[in-house]
Amino acid sequence: MRNNKNSWSNKIPSWAWVILSFIAAIGVWYLLSILPKTSRAFPFAPTTIDGLLTMMERGVFWDDLASSLLSVVMGYGLGFVIALPVAILMAWYLPIRNILNPWIQFIRNIPPLAYVPLLVVCAGVGRPAQVTTITIACFLIMCVTIYQGVINVDETLIKAARVLGAKNRDIFVRVLAPATLPFILTAIRLGASVALTTIIAAESAGSQAGLGMRIRSLNASFENAAMLAYVIVLGIIGILLEKGIRLLEKKLTGWQETIK
Amino acid sequence: MMDNMLTNTYGAESGAAAPVKVQIKNVVKTFSGRNGEMVALNGVSLDIRENEFVCVVGPSGCGKSTLLNIIAGLLEPTSGEVYCDGRLVEGTGTDRGVVFQQYALFPWLTVKKNVKFALEMRGIKGREADELAMKYLEKVDLVKFANHYPKELSGGMKQRVAIARAYAAEPQVLLMDEPFGALDAQTRTQLQSELLETWERDRKTCFFITHDVDEAIILAQKVIVMSARPGRIKEIVDIDIPYPRDQETKMSPRFLELKNHIWSIVYQEYLEVRK
Ligand SMILES: Nc1ncnc2c1ncn2[C@@H]1O[C@H](COP(=O)(O)OP(=O)(O)OP(=O)(O)O)[C@@H](O)[C@H]1O
């Protein structure tokens, strides 16, 4: 990357960049809202906010948000609770690794949207199928990430602990756990983003409410302003989650060597 | 006191009185890999006496680290035994401490907490551990960096922490695998001098691996020269230069003589490897 120390762009503080970037995005949005090809899909901010307010007045927005978040939280939580022990078992026991790993890799490469219908057949329409979809997607990404972390723990650290007199329990609690923590946090971050992106696929399993389900139905009734508002809401939830988890990562794993 | 120190010269010739601390008996180690069996150590026997400083040199891959790991109890010999204080070594033990070339500090712990780790494994906790940790850090001159993380230290400082941590476990034998191998020449000589001072003070039994013949002679009472694969002991050279030694010692005629001698054996082995 080019990076001239004395260029004018280095003199602008980072908060100002955030504002500049925001203004630029509003500019592009405005352009999209007046160009004939794109204006119907991208009504400008006031219209879009109106669309969102209408949805609130109709009393559906908060229900949609709550329903989606419930599915996301349940699927994500379950996915993590399953992924953590499975990843550790895979790292420690060769037979488990050799049997599970190829299939985890295999399923990981299938888009969730493709297997949702299969899950609906098993779990039925609605919440159970939604949660199952998100659980599977989150489990796969988190399991792979944590597993990589556990097998990459520096062996000399374990040796160093052993020669200092550490027993197996000490090694697990005081070496393996902190050494894998960065990978667990990365898994949590990647899992959150997968949970959110999977919600659209999950809600195609059929639902009474939900952000993904609503986007589909607003699309069918040509209510583009509200639809755009929902898409933006999804983006905002995503970025808030990501920032929050990154903050946590920085707090808990600041000791890591960083490559600059 | 003074008298005692003077009469207690542990010159290699006169060291026969000290009891054997570590006894290595006919140790053989083979690794099985894709290309069949590989003999790393082929019958190594060696006595390390109490308070003795032993250095091991030899061509790369001759089994120096393997031997150290077997003494530490991190590896099991294929045949043969190692005894420490007459007890058979069967796994790691706090009587034997190790300093690794790659420092092996816990990156998530501060300097002080790295040292405290060793103390806590000894069952020392709380305030007492805090105070003791600072004492060990004082010895390596790192009190000011007690609350820093390893990533914030230079290589030399990291290795000092590793040495302090090894000392904090209060082992009776210190095993060091090229501890200064990754450091620049200047830091290296500095740490050599510090180690010499410490050893002259407490005379802890040391088993020290190095590639550097100068380093081996300046530190050790005995230099073990190992032969190329399969690893065996080729020759044991007594270093009859009295302590205290310092960097000046490297200019003395006896030092150069010993250096020439050891170099010629190591060089032969090096040619052997190339064949
Ligand atoms: N875990 C292992 N599995 C298979 N072979 C090994 C293993 N550890 C060491 N070896 C082999 O044993 C031989 C001796 O290795 P060792 O690390 O003891 O050498 P070394 O003398 O310490 O070398 P260096 O000076 O490069 O550190 C080498 O040929 C190495 O390839």
Ligand SMILES: [Mg+2]
């Ligand atoms: Mg080695």
